[in-house]
Amino acid sequence: MRGFTLTELLIAVAIVGILSAIAIPSYTNSVVKSKRRASAVCLSSFATQMERYYTTNLRYCVDANADGTCDSPDFVLPALECASAANTGRDYSYTATVTLTTYTLQATPNTTQAGRDAGCGTLTLNQTGTKAVSGTAGNTYCW
Helix, strand or coil: CCCCCHHHHHHHHHHHHHHHHHHHHHHHHHHHHHHHHHHHHHHHHHHHHHHHHHHHHCCCCCCCCCCCEECCCCCCCCCCHHHCCCCCCCCEEEEEEEECCCEEEEEEECHHHHHHCCCCCCEEEECCCCEEECCCCCHHHHC
């Protein structure tokens, strides 16, 4: 007779289950890391734009408030393709805290990315190039 016995079928199902148990978390982890890396690159692009503006105007925004910070309309974070919904915009929100001479850029994970990447959390980059994370994983792992 030709065909599979029940035992052979159960062994095949068990092997597929074991491989799935290993492959799916590994794949998910790779996706989370690649999204985090893309947001870090986007933060660097924002920093480049900030430095271009500073080189031309010798300040990071048009004018500062009484407390020294800048906000709209004196400062608007540039619209970059890397932050669009087609790229990292669904997974990260980008914000900036800006004064005339300093800035701090933040990439805050949204929804699913926030839950899967809690160890890194919010990525931060400032005008001196200092990188930081809000999670416990540390800069070396997250950046």
